[in-house]
Amino acid sequence: MSEPTRNADAAPDVTRPQTSTRDPEDLRAALEPWLVRRTGATDVEISDVRTPQTNGMSSETLLFDARWTAPPGESGGEEQFRQCVARLAPASDAMPIFPEYRMRDQFTVMALVGERTAVPVPRTLWYESDPEVLGAEFFVMERVEGLVPPDILPYTFGDNWLAQATDGQRRRLQDSTVATLARIHAIPATAEEVAFLGDLTADGDTALRAHVDGWRDYYSWAHGEQPIPILEKTFAWLDAHWPTTVDTPVLSWGDARIGNIMYRDFAPAAVLDWEMAGIAPREVDLGWLTFLHRFFQDIAEFFGLPGLPGFLDPGDVASEYAARTGYRVRDPRFYEVYAALRHGIVMGRVNQRRVRFGEQEAPDEPDGLVNHAATLERMLDGGYWS
Structure with a gap:
């Protein structure tokens, strides 16, 4: 994995953005x-x-x-x-993150x-x-009772239940989370029952292209008036590094990260936030799971904190998923870059909202709307994995 780029002018803001205008x-x-x-x-x-x-x-x-x-x-x-x-x-005057x-x-x-x-x-x-x-x-x-790894301040900053857990407890959480993903992907549902999410009968390549095209459309909606160069470069990278083989799609949770799960005894008690659900290759969820942890780990390291190195390691996650399902993850780097791109589109929109609500200054360059722009650059030049 890469070391985070330490640019004092680009320090990530970890305060909570305004999310509601309702009383x-x-x-x-x-x-x-x-x-x-x-x-x-x-x-x-x-x-x-x-x-x-x-x-x-x-x-x-x-x-x-x-x-x-x-x-x-x-x-x-x-x-x-x-x-x-x-x-x-969200209300229309709250500058929604998604078009629908x-x-x-x-x-x-x-x-x-x-x-x-x-x-x-x-x-x-x-x-x-x-x-x-x-x-x-x-x-x-x-409502379900349980503990959620915090985003603000990120759980990688310490002083929270997950950071203070033992290595064994975190491994239990990691493995039980992977097992939960495997169960979602194996849901016994017909193509007709999940047709509102996409085409479960499509071949893998078609399903992946439809998924990426959906995110291109979202990018155009969110940032069409102010293109973000690093995100456009990343779309081009995906086109140039498209997997040669893509397996059959599955029901994809879409927002598969530990911050969207309530845990009890370091095992999932409630899986939340299904607004990004769709039909996609398994690797879309697995790449999102591991990259979103790396995103928070990089923020911790930026501030000189140890974070949780080794937690949700992509190789460990892939091995555990294979042990649970017999499925071998393909092209993990492609899907990690895709996760970073998707997260960049979302965070770019979130930061646009923050500017609108007066919670941060507008950046000098559009790439400044993407907190992990430096990470994306290192992914594109290959240095991220060195």
């Missing part, structure tokens, strides 16, 4: 009559409405408690209590994974398509 009290007032209609109860009470202050910079997340009495004949008129999480498409949020698709794929696999996902409760209720479509799921 929690307004949301609470709107949720109560909506849940009355959903449950048929007349005594619905919504309380403890709040926005989490840790992971997540795309869809908006709302936590709340709901209490009501089931109508006669339903659960015997018993009092019902749910600790809930609502996921909302596919809330119904997220709700559907989570329900499917929960029904067909041993992958732990939160129980899905309600989907609402009417944007008049909360200002955007949304869905509600049950």
Whole structure:
């Protein structure tokens, strides 16, 4: 792996960007009559409405408690209590990260994974398509208790449960995470059942090209008015280094990183954030898993911290995946570069938002919107793996 480039002018900002322009009290007032209609109860009470202050910079997340009495004949008129999480498409004035949020698709794929696999996902409760209720479509799921590796400050900075764990505990977390990915990829679903995500019957090369083309379209939407040279160079690198063999596609989680998992006893308790789900080769998820750790590791090293060297090593992850599935990972460097490119497109959009909300100054050059531009340069010249 590369050593991070230490440029004091490019030090990454690890503060949390603004993610919501909505008022929690307004949301609470709107949720109560909506849940009355959903449950048929007349005594619905919504309380403890709040926005989490840790992971997540795309869809908006709302936590709340709901209490009501089931109508006669339903659960015997018993009092019902749910600790809930609502996921909302962001308001248009919040400069959304993605052009669309596919809330119904997220709700559907989570329900499917929960029904067909041993992958732990939160129980899905309600989907609402009417944007008049909360200002955007949304869905509600049950809250799951667990620990999430923090993004802010990154878990590689120390002083958190994962950094303070033993090597054996982190290895348990790593291996159980890989096992979870393997279960997602092996879901017993038909092509028709997952057609809303892509074509499961396509050959591997076709599926990969469709996936990359989707990210080209997203890049054009997010940065078409201000092209980012390093990202365009990386697209060209992918075209020039396209894998000669691509295996059959699978259901891809899409945002396969440990910051999107709640853990208990160093094993997944809930797999979250399915807004990037699709159909793709297995390596798309595996490359994302390992690169996103390397991204946070590089930030730690930038600040002179040891981080977690050796954790989520691509070779170890590939070996564990092979042991679980019998599948041998192909062209890992291609997929690691692809992960870095995808993350660069997203972070470029996130940093555009930060500029808009006055949380950072606009960079002198467009490449300054990509926190890991130096890493991408080293990937393209081959020095990253030396």
